[in-house]
Amino acid sequence: MNGWEIAKNVLLLLAGLGAMMFGMQVLSDNLTKASGKKMRVALSRLSSNRFKGIVVGGAVSAVIHSSAATTVMVVGLVNSGILSLFQAASIIMGANIGTTVTGLMLSLQSLPITEIFAALAFIGIAMLLFCKKPFVKVISYILIGFGLLFVGMNVMKVSMNLIIEGAPGINDLFWKVKNPFLLLLLGAALTAIMQSSTTMTAILIVLATSGIETGGAGLIDLQSAIYVVLGMNLGTCATSLIASIGANTNSVRAAMFHLMFNLFGTLIFFCLLFIAPLRSWLIDCVLFGDDVSKIAYSIAIFHAVFNLTTTTLLVPFITPLVKLVSKIVPEKKSKNEDDQLHLRYIDERFLANSAIAVGECKREICYMAERAYKNYLLSMDSIIAVDLSKKDEFDRREAKINFLNREIAKYLVRVSSMNISDEDEQIIATYYHVITDLERVGDYAENIMEYTQRLSDDGSKFSPAAIDELKEIVNAISNLYLSTVQAFNTQDLNALLQAEIYEDSVDEMKEKLSAAHIERLENKECTVENGAVFLSLLNDLERIADHFFNVAKSIKEYTQGIVVQTENVVIKN
Numbered sequence: 001m002n003g004w005e006i007a008k009n010v011l012l013l014l015a016g017l018g019a020m021m022f023g024m025q026v027l028s029d030n031l032t033k034a035s036g037k038k039m040r041v042a043l044s045r046l047s048s049n050r051f052k053g054i055v056v057g058g059a060v061s062a063v064i065h066s067s068a069a070t071t072v073m074v075v076g077l078v079n080s081g082i083l084s085l086f087q088a089a090s091i092i093m094g095a096n097i098g099t100t101v102t103g104l105m106l107s108l109q110s111l112p113i114t115e116i117f118a119a120l121a122f123i124g125i126a127m128l129l130f131c132k133k134p135f136v137k138v139i140s141y142i143l144i145g146f147g148l149l150f151v152g153m154n155v156m157k158v159s160m161n162l163i164i165e166g167a168p169g170i171n172d173l174f175w176k177v178k179n180p181f182l183l184l185l186l187g188a189a190l191t192a193i194m195q196s197s198t199t200m201t202a203i204l205i206v207l208a209t210s211g212i213e214t215g216g217a218g219l220i221d222l223q224s225a226i227y228v229v230l231g232m233n234l235g236t237c238a239t240s241l242i243a244s245i246g247a248n249t250n251s252v253r254a255a256m257f258h259l260m261f262n263l264f265g266t267l268i269f270f271c272l273l274f275i276a277p278l279r280s281w282l283i284d285c286v287l288f289g290d291d292v293s294k295i296a297y298s299i300a301i302f303h304a305v306f307n308l309t310t311t312t313l314l315v316p317f318i319t320p321l322v323k324l325v326s327k328i329v330p331e332k333k334s335k336n337e338d339d340q341l342h343l344r345y346i347d348e349r350f351l352a353n354s355a356i357a358v359g360e361c362k363r364e365i366c367y368m369a370e371r372a373y374k375n376y377l378l379s380m381d382s383i384i385a386v387d388l389s390k391k392d393e394f395d396r397r398e399a400k401i402n403f404l405n406r407e408i409a410k411y412l413v414r415v416s417s418m419n420i421s422d423e424d425e426q427i428i429a430t431y432y433h434v435i436t437d438l439e440r441v442g443d444y445a446e447n448i449m450e451y452t453q454r455l456s457d458d459g460s461k462f463s464p465a466a467i468d469e470l471k472e473i474v475n476a477i478s479n480l481y482l483s484t485v486q487a488f489n490t491q492d493l494n495a496l497l498q499a500e501i502y503e504d505s506v507d508e509m510k511e512k513l514s515a516a517h518i519e520r521l522e523n524k525e526c527t528v529e530n531g532a533v534f535l536s537l538l539n540d541l542e543r544i545a546d547h548f549f550n551v552a553k554s555i556k557e558y559t560q561g562i563v564v565q566t567e568n569v570v571i572k573n
Contacts, residue, residue: 005162006163009159009160009162009163010159010163012155012158012159012162013155013156013159013160013163015155015159016151016152016153016154016155016156016157016158016159017152017156017199017203018152019148019151019152019155020148020149020151020152020153020156020199020202021152021196021199022148022152023121023144023145023146023147023148023149023151023152024102024145024149024196024198024199025145026141026142026144026145026148027141027142027145027146027148027149028063028069028145029141029145029419030138030141030142030145030419031063031142049090050086050089050090050315050318051090051315052090053087053089053090053091053093053094054090054091054093054094054097054311054315055094056091056094057070057074057090057091057092057093057094057095057096057097057098058094058095058097058098059094059098060073060091060094060095060098061094061095061096061097061098061099061101062098062099062101062102063098067095067096067098067099067197067236068099068195068196068197068236068239068240069239069353070091070092070095070098070099071092071095071237071239071240071243071254071255071258072239072240072243072349073349073350073353073356074088074091074092074095074240074254075088075240075243075244075251075254075255075349076243076251076347076348076349076350076356076360077356078248078250078251078253078254079248079250079251079347079349081344081345082345082363084250085250085253085254085257085322085325085326086318086319086322088250088254088257089254089257089261089318089321089322090315090318092254092257092258092261093261093311093314093315093318094311096233096261096262096307096310096311097304097307097308097311099197099198099236099307100300100303100304100307100308102198102201103197103198103201103202103299103300103303103304104300104301104304105149106149106153106198106201106202106205106296106300107205107296107297107299107300107301108150108296117146117147117149117150118147118150118151118154119147120143120144120146120147121143121144121146121147121148121151122147123143123147124139124140124141124142124143124144124145124146124147125140125144127139127140127143128140128141128144134421134422153202153205153206156202156203156206157206157209157210160206160207160210160219161210178224180227180270180273180274183224183227183228183231184227184228184230184231184234184266184270185231186228186231187200187227187228187229187230187231187232187234187235188231188232188234188235189231189235190203190232190235191231191232191234191235191236191238192235192236192238192239193235195236195238195239196236197232197233197235197236197303200228200232200235201229201232201299201300201303204220204225204228204229204232204299205295205296205299205300207219207220207225208220208221208222208225208295208296208299209295209296222295222298222299225298225299225302226273226302227270227273229299229302229303229306230266230269230270230306231266232303233262233265233266233306233307234259234262234263234266236262237255237258237259237262240254240255240258240259241255241256241258241259243255243349244256249329249330249331252329253322253325253326253328253329256325256328256329257321257322257325260321260324260325261310261314261321262310264310264314265306265307265309265310265313265314268309268310268313269306269309269310341399341400341403343364343404343407343408343411344363344364344367345360345361345363345364345367346360346361346363346364346407346408346411347360351414351415351418354415354418354419354420354421354424355420355421355424357411357415357418358415358420358424358427358428361408361411361412361415361428361431362431362488362489364404364408364411365408365431365434365435365438365488366485366488366489367404368401368404368405368408368435368438369438369481369484369485369488369551370485371397371400371401371404371442372401372438372439372441372442372445373441373481374397375394375397375398375401375441375442375445375446376441376444376445376448376477376544377474377478378390378393378394378397378445379394379445379446379448379449379452380448380470380474382394382448382449382452383448383449383451383452383455383462383470383537384462384467384470384471386452386455386456386460386461387452388449388452388453388456391449394445394446394449398442398445398446401438401439401442402439402442404435405435405436405438405439408431408435409432409435412428412431412432415428416428423558426557426558427557427558429557430554430555430557430558431554433550433554434488434550434551434554437547437548437550437551438547438551440543440547441544441547441548444540444541444543444544444547445544447536447540448537448540451533451536451537454529454533455530455533458529460529460530461530462530462534463520465516465520466517466520466534469509469513469516469517470537472509473506473509473510473513473538473541474541476502476505476506476509476545477502477506477541477544477545477548479498479502480499480502480503480506480545480548480549481548483495483496483498483499483502483552484499484548484549484551484552487499487552487555488551488552488554488555491555491558491559493555493556493559495552496552496553496555496556499548499549499552500549500552502545503545503546503548503549506541506542506545507542507545510538510539510541510542513538514535514538517531517534517535517538518531
């Protein structure tokens, strides 16, 4: 075989690798889309029980076909405060087990029914062409992704066999690499570059099985493949370590735990393999034989045995390991959060999972609402007391609100461009309006601080009667805010109803207080200047109430099938 023929087969090999990786991505994205909300709930409501954490981590990793992606999500959840470091540790252990499911699935490529699996891609495409229902589309893409996995693996296998036939010397090159340390480093380096132990498992299976059907011996023997698998488990930590850059202390600790967990497991197995009787026993237990199917199974099963054994050995030591990484990565000095222009919950790491990204957008918006509400209260305290001593604190928080408005909007655009469900798409559409409403609350609070400055410059203040009236309307808006957050955060239509009642009461108070204040003006009980400020303040308070209520009303766009009724109001979707 000439150089051009070899080059063509190398290109064919790369095409097969590309098809397999694309199939894995399509499969992962659509399995995530189908189960994303359940995944989000499972991760966010996880108890401190280590065994539940292992189960959740294993399940999530099996669904998205990547322990690295799961660990990156965990790093993000720790960064946003949803998970503790202890919870993250157990999920990471489970993720290492869950990722072996994909390797076991890929080992099926050696079975004679591989063509049936590959044909699922055609069935998925046919379903996609003839049925446009959202759920059927998701199932279609799952079938397409699953089929492409085996199409890609088969193309890789065929092209590798052709390369071996055309360049027999390639066998000698691979077989000369026998040094365990070199094989371990090779597995770690390639996995770190590809950021996927699953992809490396597929490549390793192809290398170990290529040429056997034609009487060859494969490009790498099983004992060498074992050391590569050990290296793969170290290399997969690179993704989480990179993801932890710029994150908070606990996120860095979670990534460090992932590295230490895999490092301890690798050291344990590496030492076992250097003890001849134990090595023989391990090979007899795990490695089944020299034909194609047995070699493929052996590699996948050893990967599973490694992670199951490491988890079993180290799960009793989660607490000491967490304490160890806490000492290795010391706590950073905390700063006032309003002094730092950064997002609290949403994170680049969540863009790998649209369902979790949407959930974290809600948390970030609730955080923005809290910032706006705090500035509203501060502005009212300031104008009632005519006290500008906290103006700097107000300005810092206002800058934070404007920052959150911009950055959440940018993030929503990025999430919208992902493969998201129809429900999440509808939710995101409402979030754009919600953050605008909250930003407007901040603006009206800023107006109130300007009124305070005007009163301060004039050396005047509101009358005791006016102050009592303001406290009454402030209380009503506070109740409205609490109902709004309850409605928005939990899609609670009863809370929405309460918010509407409070918003109506604010409107009534505004009319009542305006009339009372005009009467005080006529009776010369306050100055014209103060009267103008008071009436402008009432208008701004009414607008603040309107914007808070708009946030609560946004849930009606995506909350289905619930009817809430009282004597005077019916809210129906």
